[in-house]
Amino acid sequence: MSKSTATSEIAGSAEPGQGNRNGILCFVLSGWPASLQGRAAHALLELGVRLGLRFTIVSExxxxxxxxxxVTYRFDGPGDLPCAWGRPSAIVRLPERTLWAPRDDGGAPDVVAGVAELLSGAHERPLVAADYDKLGRIKSERHPLAKAGLLTAPLVEAAAAWLGEQLRKTGLVVERTSQPWPGSAQRAIVLSHDVDGPRLQSPRTLLRYLGYGFVMGATDGRASFIHGALTRLARRPDPQWTFEQWRRLEASYRLRSTFFVYPGGAGAGRDARDPDYDPAEPALARELGALAEQGWEIAVHTGLRVRSVADYQAGCAHLRNAVPAAAISGARPHYWGRDWQSPTATWATLDAAGYAYDAGANPGSLGFRFGTSTPFLPSFVWRGDCEGLLVLPTAIMDSYAVKRTSPLPSPDREAALAAIEQAGAAEHGFLMLDWHERVLANIGVWKGFMAPLLERLNRWREDEEICFLTAGEAASHWRAHMKRCYIPLERFPAVQP
Ligand SMILES: [Zn+2]
Structure with missing residues (x-):
């Protein structure tokens, strides 16, 4: 690494204590084919942003x-950073941390290539048809990171920490010049709710629980059916209609959440497993409008078959018409249902449809599908700027955290939850939770789902380093942080997703 000026370059490392104090860090992508530059630049961008540096990236x-x-990252010869682009990544266990990266000829980890692989989903490419379920999702236990025991490891953050260390070893001052979260907050937590069944008393829901409870023999299904049928007969309020209760509960913790709302019949053909309501229905539109007016966020919970730009736009437009007070900017698919084989194609579609963020990054289990606990910007590789689609990982969903419904046995589940919380507790940490709207009913199928959430909210309330944000606010803050860190001097050739 070397300190350079406009006219000359001092060979070798910078003097100790010098470095980027007065200038900026400049990553030079030397000798890269145009077709790979964008992806390499994206990985360097994500690393620099996680270190909070002021930096730029140039091609020559x-x-x-x-x-x-x-700091050179050379494709065609030895540079300052190890380069093993194109080689397969593997676990690299160092005394301090675990990395996911290919190794160069000298055995040094190429964290840039490892990060590029993780954030494009290339680490999932070795999977075969049998690793996917009926809805086309990766079976969580077959995920490459799950098999490596790394599903809850923040690998991209570890890569950034390793890079920061290497830079410091050469005498550079790696100064954090930007923090992502507002005020003095060190970490951000987002509570979100998928609205899948706001009415237990609807005939379809009752039939479903009737079958589940009395035909399939599930006791919790029976309890749900009986609660729904009795409250309906007695004309009591619907137990799963919990919007006002969520608003009061969250206000008591001084937080506002994000509700992901199914946009109804608009867009792609309905799937039988999609939620069964229309946000334009007056009572629901009123509730959602009241939430939006008081600072809660409304976002789109897309149906299982939605794949095209037109479908994503139709869903957003329908919800926007139903709830004019809502500033809709994000999406999350029902059942995490989407094109799992090509994550970048899904992101490109969401980006083209005008969404600012995607909250659908989850491995179907507790953890980080793309090896990162914090937001990332896949659209950089085809846009070359910081304006496009951000991905906000959702690491914890209610049923994965509850003993009765979690696919993980108790010790594994507790260890996974602890690892995720630890990742979120790091400097500039981020954590998004998904607690379904209806679980606040605390009956039948959803009995006991609130306990793991309330335990955490009670604990987090005491922590002054935490700020609670909506998903849309978190995306805006993170984007502003990226723009403070990255000084664009050059536009890299767009890589088509
Ligand atoms: Zn859903």
Whole structure:
């Protein structure tokens, strides 16, 4: 690594204590084919943002800005950073941390290539048809990171920490110049709710629980059916209609959440497993409008078959018409249902449809499908700027955290939850939870779902380093942080997703 000025370059490392204090860090992508530059630049962007540095990325040495500290990442020869692009990644266990990266000829981990692989979903490419379920999702226990025991490891954050260490070893001052979260908050937590069944008393829901409880013999299904039928007969309020209760509960913790709402029959053909309501129905539109007016966020819970730009746009438009007060900017698919084989194609579609963020990154279990606990910007590889689609990982969903419904046995589940919380507790940490709207009813199928959430909210309330944000707010803050860190000097050739 070397300190350079506009006219000359001092060979070797910078003097200790020097570095990017007065200038910026400049990553030079040297000798890269145009087809790979965008992906390499994206990985460097995500690493730099996680270190909170002020930095830029250029494709040739002579394009570096004056007063910059140059760090080369060479495709065609040895540079400052190890390069093993194109080789398969593997677990790299160091005394301090675990990385996911290919190794160069000298055995050093190439964290840039590892991060590029994780954030494009390329680590999932070795999977075969038998690793996917009937809805086309990866079976969580077959996920490559699950098999490596790394599903709850924040690997991209570990790569950034390793990079920061390497830079410091050469005498650079790796100064954090930007924090992502507002005020003095060190970490952000987002509570979100998928609205899958706001009415237990609807005939379809009652029939479903009747079959589940009395035909399939599930006691909790029976209890749900009986509660629904009795409250309906007695004309009592619907137990799963919990919007007002959520609002009061969250206000008592001084937080506002994000509700992901199914946009009804608009867009793609309905799937039988999709939720069964229309947000344009007056009572529901009123509730959602009241939430939006008081600062809660309304986002789109897309149906299982939605795949095209037109379908994503139709869903957003229908919800926007139903709830004019809502500023809709994000989406999450029902059942995590989407094109799992090509995550970047899904992100490109959401990006083209105008969404600012995707909250659908979850491995079907507790953990991080793309190896990162914090937001990332896949659209950089085809846009070359920080304006496109952000992905906000959702690490914890209610049923995965509850003993009765979790696929993980108790010790594994508790260990996974602890690892996720630890990742979220890091500097600039992020954690998003998904607690379904109807579980607040605390009856039948949803009995006991609130306990793991309330235990955490009670604990987090005491922590002054935490701020609670809606998903849309978290996306805005993270994007602003990216723009403070990354100084764009060059536009890389767009890589088509
Ligand atoms: Zn859902």
């Amino acid at each position: 040495h002579d394009r570096r800005p004056s007063q910059s500290t140059v």
